[in-house]
Every structure is written in C-alpha cells, then in structure tokens.
Amino acid sequence: MVALLCSASASAREQLNLHLAFSSRTPLYGTLATRLVAEVSERSGGQLRLRPHEPGAMVPRFSYLDAVAQGSVDAAWGTPAVLSGRAPEAALFTGVPFGLDPAAHLAWVRDGAGRPLYDSLYKRFGVVGLPCASVGPDGLAWLQAPLDEAAPFRGLRVRAFGLPARILDALGAGSAIGFGADLVVGLGTGAFDAAEASVPAADVAFGLHKVAPIYLYPSPIQPTTLLDLVINGERWHRLSADARATLMEACSATAEFADATNLEANAAALRSIVEARVAVSAPSDATVAALRGAWMAVRSLEGASSDRFTAVMRAYPAEQN
Numbered sequence: 001m002v003a004l005l006c007s008a009s010a011s012a013r014e015q016l017n018l019h020l021a022f023s024s025r026t027p028l029y030g031t032l033a034t035r036l037v038a039e040v041s042e043r044s045g046g047q048l049r050l051r052p053h054e055p056g057a058m059v060p061r062f063s064y065l066d067a068v069a070q071g072s073v074d075a076a077w078g079t080p081a082v083l084s085g086r087a088p089e090a091a092l093f094t095g096v097p098f099g100l101d102p103a104a105h106l107a108w109v110r111d112g113a114g115r116p117l118y119d120s121l122y123k124r125f126g127v128v129g130l131p132c133a134s135v136g137p138d139g140l141a142w143l144q145a146p147l148d149e150a151a152p153f154r155g156l157r158v159r160a161f162g163l164p165a166r167i168l169d170a171l172g173a174g175s176a177i178g179f180g181a182d183l184v185v186g187l188g189t190g191a192f193d194a195a196e197a198s199v200p201a202a203d204v205a206f207g208l209h210k211v212a213p214i215y216l217y218p219s220p221i222q223p224t225t226l227l228d229l230v231i232n233g234e235r236w237h238r239l240s241a242d243a244r245a246t247l248m249e250a251c252s253a254t255a256e257f258a259d260a261t262n263l264e265a266n267a268a269a270l271r272s273i274v275e276a277r278v279a280v281s282a283p284s285d286a287t288v289a290a291l292r293g294a295w296m297a298v299r300s301l302e303g304a305s306s307d308r309f310t311a312v313m314r315a316y317p318a319e320q321n
Contacts, residue, residue: 014243016231018050019057019064021078027201027265028135032227032258033077036132039250048243050075062177068232069126075231080121080129081162087125088302089309091162093118095136096316097221097295103259105224106134110255113315121308128236130229132251133258135199138164140219140283142187142195142203142212152287159183159195163298164221168196170294187211196222199262200269209276216283217270221291227258 018037022029037050055061058073062082067073083090093109100108108114110131122129141147141158148154154172158165159182165175176192186192188211195212196219197203209215229251236244274280283291303310 013047013049014239015049015051016074016235017058018052018229019059019067019073019076019078020052020054021061021064021076021082023054024052025205027205027269028133028199028258028262029202029225029227032133032135032254035257036077036229036250036254039253040246043250043253044243044246048239048246052077065125065127065230068230071232071234073232074235075229077132077227077229079225079227080118083121083125084162087121087308088306089117089312090121092309092312092316093121094162094226095134095222095224096313097163097167097223098292099223100317102134102136102224102262106131106226106255106259108317109134109226114312117308117312117315122230123233126233127230128233130231130248130251131226132229132254133227134224134255135227135258135262136222136224137218138196138198138222138225139200139203140196140216140221140287141214142183142197142208143214143216144187144190144193144212146214147216147284147287149284149286152290153194156193157191159186159192159197161196162222163295164196164219166298166302167221167291167294170297171290183208184211199225199266200273201265204269204272209273209278213278215273215278215280216287217280218282220283220288221295 020033024030024034033052037052040048040050059067064076064078065083068076079094081091081094095105109118118129152171153168156173158168158173158175160168160175161177169175183195183197184207187195197208
C-alpha cells in the first residue's frame with residue numbers, strides 16, 4: 001500500500017523544462033526567473049517544478065519561440081519582443097516608447113485592454129503567455145564620446161534590440177543585437193560606439209561601467225521591459241487546473257516582488273556607476289525630441305504595414321498615444 005501511495009504521489013508531480021533567455025545570474029532579468037521557479041515549487045508543495053536551463057543549453061538565447069511551440073522545450077522565460085521580426089506588434093508588449101512605467105505597463109498587458117491582444121499574439125504561434133514582471137527603465141546609451149546634439153546617434157554603431165533599435169536606426173545609427181559580455185567586449189574593442197543595453201542593475205553586473213565613460217539615463221524609448229513565461233499550448237492544456245492556477249499565482253507574486261525591488265536595485269547600481277566616475281546625465285531635450293520624432297516615424301511605418309500593430313496602439317492608454 002505504501003509503495004502504491006508513493007508511486008501515485010510521484011506520478012502526480014509535474015516538471016517543465018524552462019529555457020532562460022537571460023542568465024539566472026543577471027539582476028532582475030534572470031534573478032526574477034529564479035524567483036518564479038521558487039514560487040512555483042513553494043506554492044505547489046513541490047508537485048509542480050520548473051527546471052531552468054541557462055541560455056544556449058537547449059536553444060539559442062532569443063530563438064526559443066519555435067522550440068516551445070513545437071514542444072521540444074516545455075516553456076521559456078523571455079520577453080515578447082523576440083517575436084518582433086515576425087510579428088511587429090510583439091515589441092509593444094515588451095514596452096512602448098514614451099509609454100507607461102513598469103507597473104502601469106504590466107497592468108495594461110496582464111489585466112487591461114492589452115491582454116486579449118497579447119493572448120491572441122501567442123495563440124497564433126501555438127503557445128500560452130503569462131506576463132510575470134516588468135522592470136525598468138533602461139538606460140538610453142553607454143557612450144565612448146558625447147552625442148552630436150544636432151544629429152544624435154547618426155553614424156554610430158549601436159547595440160540595440162526591438163523598437164529602440166528601429167528608432168535609433170531611423171536617426172542614422174547602425175544597430176546590432178548583443179547582450180551581456182558581448183557588449184563589454186564590443187564597447188571595449190570599438191566594435192560598438194554605443195550600447196542601449198538594459199536596466200542599470202544588469203549593466204553593472206555586465207561591467208559596462210568599466211568600459212564606457214558616459215551614460216545617458218533614463219531611456220524614454222525603453223521605459224519598461226516586460227518579462228513573461230511562455231508555455232507550449234498543448235502542454236498547458238494537459239496541466240491540471242491546480243497547476244495552471246499555481247503558475248498564474250506564481251507570476252503574480254513574482255510581479256509584486258519585481259515591483260518592490262526594481263527601483264532600489266537600479267538606484268544602487270546608479271550609485272556604483274557614479275562611484276566609477278562615469279559621467280551620468282539624462283538625455284538632453286534635443287536628443288529626446290529627436291527620439292520622439294523618430295518614434296513617430298517608426299510607428300507610422302509599422303502601422304501602415306501591420307493592422308495588428310495599429311490595433312495594439314489603439315488599445316494603449318489614450319494619454320500615452
């Protein structure tokens with residue numbers, strides 16, 4: 001009888017392999033995934049577990065959506081903007097330039113008018129998405145030399161991702177994707193002239209304050225970055241109702257933790273950046289105006305070619321439009 005009970009208990013346990021788009025050691029972007037894993041285990045009494053795998057262990061860092069959709073990976077921790085090359089509106093769920101702050105943006109995606117559009121996006125790709133946290137703002141740029149105020153970013157090789165990359169390209173930059181140690185090497189060797197990287201806490205962990213003497217913060221074009229859990233659609237529906245509820249509750253708890261720690265983590269990082277004798281300043285009015293004009297141009301182009309992009313922007317709070 002004991003053996004049968006143990007067997008039944010073991011069979012009731014469920015485990016999902018979880019790809020991480022960000023290293024578990026990366027402040028906020030990765031450490032919040034670790035928090036989610038712990039929340040799931042604790043709330044389920046160990047009956048549901050997420051088994052995290054570092055970037056590249058199962059699939060390349062940002063190339064996880066197809067693997068999750070096909071079921072070769074159960075789930076992934078990342079951000080919607082990884083889909084922006086195939087679905088332009090996806091980047092808006094990560095964050096809207098000149099838009100809402102982290103808490104308000106998460107509320108719009110998770111609980112507001114953005115939710116049906118977010119769900120529809122992922123349904124097209126055969127996965128289920130759960131918004132789990134929102135952090136920010138990013139810094140606008142790590143620089144080796146001051147910007148030309150008359151033509152900010154023109155001619156610069158810049159690391160950027162998603163809509164910020166499109167905006168900087170519209171100003172005449174040449175953007176490329178990079179993350180973590182790649183940015184430090186790129187800035188240190190001159191492969192990049194500038195980097196629109198991530199939040200200060202992550203940037204300090206990467207060591208960007210050791211290779212770039214100028215830091216513009218905050219970024220009006222990346223006021224927040226939404227982090228989410230995506231799960232294979234069939235796998236989601238095979239989970240018990242309790243398991244699905246646990247995942248949603250764990251995401252909500254992770255969001256609360258992120259909201260409580262985001263500002264202080266980034267404030268502490270900014271102090272470290274200043275102590276490293278980096279010149280920290282907000283972008284000038286002229287730079288902000290140029291960025292806003294570029295965003296309006298990018299938004300117009302994307303809206304003209306994508307009805308879904310237009311629909312998401314229409315669902316965004318009117319005062320931010």
